[in-house]
Amino acid sequence: MTKSVWVSDVHDGAHDGENVELKGWVYRTRGSNKIWFLVLRDSTGIVQCVIKKSDVGEDCFEELKSALIESSVTLFGKVNVDERAPGGHEVVISSGKIIGEVNPENPFPITESAMESSDGGETEFLLDNRHLYLRTNRMTTMLKIRSSVFGAIHSYFRNLDFIEYQAPNFVAGAVEGGSTLFEVPYFPNEKNPERKAYLTQSWQLYAEAAMPALERLYTIAPSFRAEKSRTRRHLTEFWHAEMEIAWGGNADVMAHGESLVRNIASTLLDERSDELISLGRDIDLVSRYADNPYPRIRYDEAIETLQGMGVEIEWGQDLDYSKEKILTQDFEVPHFLTHYPRIAKPFYHRPDPDDPKYVLCHDLLAPEGYGEIIGGGERTWTEKEILERIDEEGTPREPYEFYIDVRRFGGVPHGGFGLGVDRVCSWLAGAEHIREVIPFPRDSRRVTP
RNA sequence: GCCGCUGUAGCUUAGUGGUGGAGCGAUGGACUGUUAAUCCAUAGGCCGCCGGUUCAAAUCCGGUCAGCGGCGCCA
Known part of the structure; x- marks a missing residue:
């Protein structure tokens, strides 16, 4: 269960070319029905994970594509140096799964718009949802x-x-x-x-x-x-x-x-x-x-x-x-x-x-x-x-x-x-x-x- | 304790008396490398609550609740 690979180490180049297991939470996603970009967050930072349907198969692709913001996931993949990735490093995923899902009827409430006008400050909504x-x-x-x-x-x-x-x-x-x-x-x-x-x-x-x-x-x-x-x-x-x-x-x-x-x-x-x-x-x-x-x-x-x-x-x-x-x-x-x-x-x-x-x-x-x-x-x-x-x-x-x-x-x-x-x-x-x-x-x- | 400001969709907001709009988020669809992706569509509202004025109130008035900001006090 113990986690050994941290996002900050990936960006520091500690795992270049290695196969790693990442554990964390979904920060943002985007993509198409063939390639999906899942930006993974852990306590040390964020890293772009590239999920190709041709690499992971239909079922895994659909599962990971359905992971909403702040779902927890484990992902396996190879660390790749690529200038197209934010921070210069990304992980090309070979398999992965959702650990703790987020219900679409009750998505993570802290959105970009919730923080937009707060100016780093503290709106009532953010104070109510401090946790x-x-x-x-x-x-x-x-x-x-x-x-x-x-x-x-x-x-x-x-x-x-x-x-x-x-x-x-x-x-x-x-x-x-x-x-x-x-x-x-x-x-x-x-x-x-x-x-x-x-x-x-x-x-x-x-x-x-x-x-x-x-x-x-x-x-x-x-x-x-x-x-x-x-x-x-x-x-x-x-x-x-x-x-x-x-x-x-x-x-x-x-x-x-x-x-x-x-x-x-x-x-x-x-x-x-x-x-x-x-x-x-x-x-x-x-x-x-x-x-x-x-x-x-x-x-x-x-x-x-x-x-x-x-x-x-x-x-x-x-x-x-x-x-x-x-x-x-x-x-x-x-x-x-x-x-x-x-x-x-x-x-x-x-x-x-x-x-x-x-x-x-x-x-x-x-x-x-x-x-x-x-x-x-x-x-x-x-x-x-x-x-x-x-x-x-x-x-x-x-x-x-x-x-x-x-x-x-x-x-x-x-x-x-x-x-x-x-x-x-x-x-x-x-x-x-x-x-x-x-x-x-x-x-x-x-x-x- | 005192003074001021604000409550409209899950979030951010437009709307100064005449059938409440948008962006984000969610859902469905399209797209083979995106950078807060993009495009099309759908769902989602007791306009904080109570009362009053009016033919008609999100809008005007009174009250109430909640929140925020500032003062005093201090770290």
């Missing part, structure tokens, strides 16, 4: 790019001896102050009829608990946000790559963030440049993101810049997307924004000892309007400071007792960041919408298929 849309060239390409991004993140951290570490997805309280959490009934009982758990928004608090044990740790895991965001960069379930290091400050964490993102860009150039080109992505742009340093700008400078441009913004306000967009429109590479006002950020950010009006934090803003891809910084790490900050925010202490304990037993300076993996995929692939880079996107209005 079938995955088989198309565009989605397959996106998923391959996504795989390389995940691989690059694992390689980056493992090469530096980071330990991959998993936190629970059911949690008792919020990480972000005031953000909306998904509630899940969690074994309510007589004592506690309303008992609930929440889906995690971040691995961070649990990573900090393991920081004194592992010192360098990372994860790639889903995070959940119950905000009804309707934008091209939000999902309710997204993949979060997070890291935490002991004995590191804001600048150290930022250095990792920069290296990681540049590493992802260069990995894509190595492994997926064909795919990027097929999506129409400008390779020079991706090279620029891989090769150039990412500047750091303090919050105060950003505010001054914006005010100088005539934007109405006051010191102390967080930078929303509309401001980010104005700020980043002239950026050629991602920029870090650092030292936000303490009042704009949650309690776990450490106040700057040089000026406690600010916290030691950073956001990494991607160019081309893709916005924030990293949020991170140095953590509040003494018991005194963390209690002070929790209280000043009005956050209850109880759910965070385990977190405060980290400071009570040998606290050390430490920090980390979270990177939105889907956002990075979307940005580097040049996607129109973050939904394009995840197989089954979840947003506030859609949980199916």
